[in-house]
Structure formats: C-alpha cells, structure tokens
Amino acid sequence: MRLFTPEAMREADRKAVERGYPSLLLMEWAGMKAARVYLELFGKAPALVLAGKGNNGGDGLVLARHLLLEGVGVRVYAAGGQTGDALLALQALLAHGVEVGPLEEASFREGEVVVDALFGTGLKGPLTDFYAELVERVNRAGLPVLALDLPSGLPFSPHVRATATVAFAALKTPHLLQREACGKLYLAEIGLPKPLLEREDLPEVASPEALRPLLPKRPLTAHKGSVGRVGVLGGYKGEGLRYAGAPLLAALGAYRMGAGLVHLVAPEGTPLEPLEAVFHPVPSPTLPPLKAEALAVGMGGGPWGRAWALKALEARLPTVLDADALHPEVAEAYRKAGVPAVLTPHAGEAGRLLGASPEEVAKDPLTAARALAERTGLAVVLKGNPTVVAEGERLSVNPTGNPALATGGTGDVLSGAIAALLAAGLRPFDAARLGVYLHGLAGDLLAEEKGVGLLAREVAEALPRARRLLQEGRVSPAFFPR
Numbered sequence: 001m002r003l004f005t006p007e008a009m010r011e012a013d014r015k016a017v018e019r020g021y022p023s024l025l026l027m028e029w030a031g032m033k034a035a036r037v038y039l040e041l042f043g044k045a046p047a048l049v050l051a052g053k054g055n056n057g058g059d060g061l062v063l064a065r066h067l068l069l070e071g072v073g074v075r076v077y078a079a080g081g082q083t084g085d086a087l088l089a090l091q092a093l094l095a096h097g098v099e100v101g102p103l104e105e106a107s108f109r110e111g112e113v114v115v116d117a118l119f120g121t122g123l124k125g126p127l128t129d130f131y132a133e134l135v136e137r138v139n140r141a142g143l144p145v146l147a148l149d150l151p152s153g154l155p156f157s158p159h160v161r162a163t164a165t166v167a168f169a170a171l172k173t174p175h176l177l178q179r180e181a182c183g184k185l186y187l188a189e190i191g192l193p194k195p196l197l198e199r200e201d202l203p204e205v206a207s208p209e210a211l212r213p214l215l216p217k218r219p220l221t222a223h224k225g226s227v228g229r230v231g232v233l234g235g236y237k238g239e240g241l242r243y244a245g246a247p248l249l250a251a252l253g254a255y256r257m258g259a260g261l262v263h264l265v266a267p268e269g270t271p272l273e274p275l276e277a278v279f280h281p282v283p284s285p286t287l288p289p290l291k292a293e294a295l296a297v298g299m300g301g302g303p304w305g306r307a308w309a310l311k312a313l314e315a316r317l318p319t320v321l322d323a324d325a326l327h328p329e330v331a332e333a334y335r336k337a338g339v340p341a342v343l344t345p346h347a348g349e350a351g352r353l354l355g356a357s358p359e360e361v362a363k364d365p366l367t368a369a370r371a372l373a374e375r376t377g378l379a380v381v382l383k384g385n386p387t388v389v390a391e392g393e394r395l396s397v398n399p400t401g402n403p404a405l406a407t408g409g410t411g412d413v414l415s416g417a418i419a420a421l422l423a424a425g426l427r428p429f430d431a432a433r434l435g436v437y438l439h440g441l442a443g444d445l446l447a448e449e450k451g452v453g454l455l456a457r458e459v460a461e462a463l464p465r466a467r468r469l470l471q472e473g474r475v476s477p478a479f480f481p482r
C-alpha cells in the first residue's frame, strides 16, 4: 500500500478514466462505501450532508441517496454549479425526491451527524471567506463529523476536524501527517484498477499484507540458540545518575519479540532483571564476549552510550543504536565499517543528528527521515506520530501507535524488539518496519483496553498478542484507530 499525494491520487483517477473505467462507478462506490461506514458508526442517526460542487461533493450526494435507501433521514445542502459525475449524482438524488438546499442556508441541528463532502483532493490553497467560515461553523457545532476522503481544508488551515474519515482508494499524505484532523480512519476500496495503485516511487504505508511474510518462522525444531540471540548494552552509573531501567526494558522487548536469548550488559549494580536474561555486569562500557546475532546499544547509556556504541562495532553484528548512542561520529563509524545498523531517534535526537530543531523534524518527518538515512547510509526509525522508517530511497510510514505510547521506556522496548528481529535474520529496513508496526499495534491493543496510563513493560508484554494477530491475518488493513 502506498501513501499518495493528492496530486498522485488525481493522476490515478485520471489514468483509470483513460483506460476506459467509468468515473461514475468510482463515485458510486465511494459514496456507497462511505454510507456503510456511516451506518456502522452512527446507525440511523439523521445526516446533514454538506456538498461542494466538485467530485468530493458528488461522493456526498451519492452517500445521501444510499443513506435514504437505508431509512436514514437526510438533509442536504450543496454548492451550485455541479458538472460531470457530480451533476449526475445530484440528478439521481433529486429523482428520489430529496430537497437540496443552497450551502449558504445550511443549519446545524442537535442529534444530527455532519457529512463533510465539501472538498477533497481538488483543493488548491487554503479556504477563505465563506468556506473558511463554514468549516469553522462545522467545528463549532459540536456534532459528530464524517469526512469524505479528506477533512475539508486539509492540508491547510482552517480545516474540518472530523470524528472519522473515509479515505477513498488509498491513504493520502494528510491522513497520516495530519491524523489529528481525521479521527478514526477508514480506507475504502472503490474499484480503481489495482496497477494504478502500485507506485513504487511513493512511500509505503506499512500494511499487514506487506509485513506478515516477514515474520520470522519458528520451526518445530527451534531452540534458543537458533531463533536469534540479542546483546543489550545500556545503562549508566555515575555522578548520582542511574538509568537502570532502560536496558532491562530493551531486554524485555527483545524477549517479547521472540529472541531466544538476551544478554544484558549493564553497569555493576543494575538489578538482575528480567530473570530470563544472561547478565554481564561491567565496571565501564566494555564488550564482553557474547554469543549473539544482533545488538541493541545506548538505552539509558548517558555518557557511556557513545563509547559503548564504538566498542560494540568490534562485534560486527547488526546493531540498533538508540538514545545515548546516537551521535554523528557513531553513525559514521558504522557506515565506514559496513556494519548494518538501525538508528532509532525521536524528533529531538534526529534534530541533533541533522542540525535542525525538533520542531522542524516533526513538521516534515518524511523529509527528515530520508535526509538522515541519506546522510548516515544506515536504516533510520524516526519515532513519533507517524513513525517513519527510511533506508536509501525507501520510505515506510507506520500507521499503528497512539499517544498512550508517550510514556517513559516505550522507545527502549522498541529497540530491543527491532534487535530481536535483526537477530532472527531480517534485514535492517524490514526489522525496523516490522518492529515499529508491531510495537504500535501492541500500543493500540492496550489503549483500547486500558486507555492512557500504560507502562512500557506492558507494551512489551502485548507484543506477542500483536504478533499473533498479524500472523493469523486478523489485523484489518482498512481501519486505523488512533
């Protein structure tokens, strides 16, 4: 699944028509699928449909007809001047005897659900005047809003803040970069010929279909030495500072992602947890002899992080470099040595590596992740919402995960989880995108059950469940909770 720009989506629509596919069918499917989501979310609550004059409005007019046929009360207000498919959609609705009022007269009523079909991918520039005001009125009305394709006004401001959004044919950049405005996100297939959606030049949206085949196999004859052993190097003792928990959480992340054995290399005095680990207490950042296939370095390493990362290089094992191991000279040393590595910075750490502010990184994570991958020659996991994975020319945007993960130690769990996948033999880019996806999914499962207030160790504990859902094909490719 690819992440489309609005322009790339319009191009795909155009190519479908060039191939002879009737565009009216696309619109009919779009409106019908959106009506299904409406019924699922809001049942028979009456709808207030606000339709623009373009094809997005046309989708709204189709939806109104389908809701009417399902016995849902609809009030429809539309801009004047429809042409083409949108005009046909209007005529079909009028033929059912529905009154369509002018958009200027739209009013909001308690108990209604607003269907936002004002603008989709055809918007050029920010809304002004009447439409800016209308969007503000929609937001102020306090009613649930179902946005068709995109919340109107995106990617600019002002824009509609939707309760849910039905994206047609493919996710577009604002769906993942301006997720806040979209609410619950649904992806509806509308019959666009598949080859038009296969655009290798666009970033990937990490999807269950693409990731499932990457899951490491666990043969009947597996033993703890055959499924991947991880060395975790982290923690720091000195100057009254103790970062004891971080490496333990990385160890948990590795075990919960299926590692056969985890070696925990940490400062003397670090608690001997988890019990399942093999402990190597060290007085300074050293690399004891380890039987391992991958390493995770830097979690809670303070001033030890950099030294540890450079020592770890001697093992020439695929390595996750996190937190205190994230320094330009460390990345450069791994690149030079040709040792495969995954960098896992958040926006602040990425900013430090790029010489940019955290705000600049967070504003355009796709560009920042690509720039960092290019500069370091390594795989990069730029953490946030969304998390972006980059390596060379490849970009993968992760749709799982939610703000309940914004709590200390969840990043450490992720480092260990990615290291376990490296140890199982996955290439850095694959270990990174699979690890990030399952970590986010674990967070989604927990947020659904418990809401906010998670502990990082619970995220580790939920990893096997996330993995099993993916393995069994039970993750919906068309629904993205937050």
Ligand SMILES: NC(=O)C1=CN([C@@H]2O[C@H](COP(=O)(O)OP(=O)(O)OC[C@H]3O[C@@H](n4cnc5c(N)ncnc54)[C@H](O)[C@@H]3O)[C@@H](O)[C@H]2O)[C@@H](O)CC1
Pocket: 010, 013, 014, 023, 026, 027, 030, 052, 053, 054, 055, 056, 057, 058, 059, 118, 119, 120, 121, 122, 123, 124, 125, 126, 127, 128, 131, 148, 149, 150, 168, 190
């Ligand atoms: N074959 C297709 O093209 C399909 C398109 N579909 C829908 O069509 C949408 C795209 O349709 P359109 O290309 O007609 O575009 P939209 O319906 O998103 O908007 C186009 C209209 O907005 C006006 N406009 C643009 N920028 C504006 C601004 N800043 N202020 C005020 N008015 C502005 C344009 O003049 C035009 O009238 C998609 O998002 C999707 O919902 C679906 O029906 C599926 C098939």
Ligand SMILES: Nc1ncnc2c1ncn2[C@@H]1O[C@H](COP(=O)(O)OP(=O)(O)O)[C@@H](O)[C@H]1O
Pocket: 323, 346, 383, 384, 385, 387, 400, 401, 402, 403, 404, 405, 406, 407, 408, 409, 410, 411, 412, 413, 414, 439
């Ligand atoms: N708002 C959010 N939405 C989705 N994921 C989030 C959000 N906030 C944090 N996360 C995830 O939680 C993890 C936090 O990692 P990090 O910042 O390194 O924390 P720590 O250093 O405490 O372990 C990352 O995987 C990040 O993507």
Ligand SMILES: [K+]
Pocket: 056, 116, 117, 118, 119, 120, 147, 148, 149, 150, 151, 152
């Ligand atoms: K819309």
